[in-house]
Amino acid sequence: MTKVCRSSSLWLVLSAFAVLSLWAAEPSGEKLPPPRKGEDAFMKVLAQRASSRAFLPTKALPRELLSDLLWAANGINRPESGKRTAPTAMNWQEIDLYVAMEEGLFLYDPQGHLLVKVKGGDWRAKTGGQPFVAKAPVNLVLVADEKRMGNLPPEKKAFFGAIDSGFVSQNVYLFCASRGLATVVRAGLDREKLREEMGLRAEQRVIVAQSVGFPEE
Numbered sequence: 001m002t003k004v005c006r007s008s009s010l011w012l013v014l015s016a017f018a019v020l021s022l023w024a025a026e027p028s029g030e031k032l033p034p035p036r037k038g039e040d041a042f043m044k045v046l047a048q049r050a051s052s053r054a055f056l057p058t059k060a061l062p063r064e065l066l067s068d069l070l071w072a073a074n075g076i077n078r079p080e081s082g083k084r085t086a087p088t089a090m091n092w093q094e095i096d097l098y099v100a101m102e103e104g105l106f107l108y109d110p111q112g113h114l115l116v117k118v119k120g121g122d123w124r125a126k127t128g129g130q131p132f133v134a135k136a137p138v139n140l141v142l143v144a145d146e147k148r149m150g151n152l153p154p155e156k157k158a159f160f161g162a163i164d165s166g167f168v169s170q171n172v173y174l175f176c177a178s179r180g181l182a183t184v185v186r187a188g189l190d191r192e193k194l195r196e197e198m199g200l201r202a203e204q205r206v207i208v209a210q211s212v213g214f215p216e217e
């Protein structure tokens with residue numbers, strides 16, 4: 001009987017400790033006011049930023065929309081300094097945007113705001129194996145040109161190239177959210193194979209691709 005009593009009080013004490021430690025683990029801090037997500041256009045865009053893999057097939061992006069997209073992604077927003085909508089470490093500006101479409105592979109030239117044809121043919125499916133990739137009207141390929149990054153060790157070049165392309169990708173996400181377009185960034189691709197197919201130099205590293213298009217209804 002005493003044995004039963006002892007073990008049940010031990011159980012009670014242990015349970016009390018468990019409850020107390022759970023209570024102690026509760027996050028503490030000042031409760032912030034709720035974010036004003038509908039306050040202005042920028043907050044609304046952030047509230048809508050999302051990945052989507054459902055693209056309306058065969059609907060190309062009009063040139064005006066493509067122009068806005070590329071400028072938003074990595075265009076020149078301060079002509080006096082030539083600086084861009086996306087930051088880069090040391091202002092290397094090493095991220096190039098290739099545009100794979102049904103009509104070919106293009107390079108975005110931000111200086112002239114030009115679409116420069118690199119190769120003909122439908123390039124979309126070459127930019128990744130996921131089934132929606134071939135359907136998306138635009139697949140951006142973000143390439144870091146390590147030649148512009150000076151004398152850094154390779155791992156640092158890879159590090160900064162990955163970070164800098166993240167800003168470009170987020171610009172694309174926010175642009176797409178603001179215009180009701182679907183987009184998803186993709187690292188799941190054979191980057192080396194794509195680099196070779198695109199005819200890039202060894203110092204030009206494919207970092208990610210990003211599909212963009214009208215959302216499937």
Ligand SMILES: Cc1cc2nc3c(=O)[nH]c(=O)nc-3n(C[C@H](O)[C@H](O)[C@H](O)COP(=O)(O)O)c2cc1C
Pocket residue numbers: 049050051052053130184185186187188189208
């Ligand atoms: C670096 C990176 C690589 C990604 N690679 C892929 C990919 O190869 N294929 C894919 O469908 N989604 C990919 N995504 C999208 C993520 O799955 C997505 O961002 C995540 O599920 C969160 O969803 P959200 O973007 O809607 O918030 C990638 C995202 C990031 C940031």
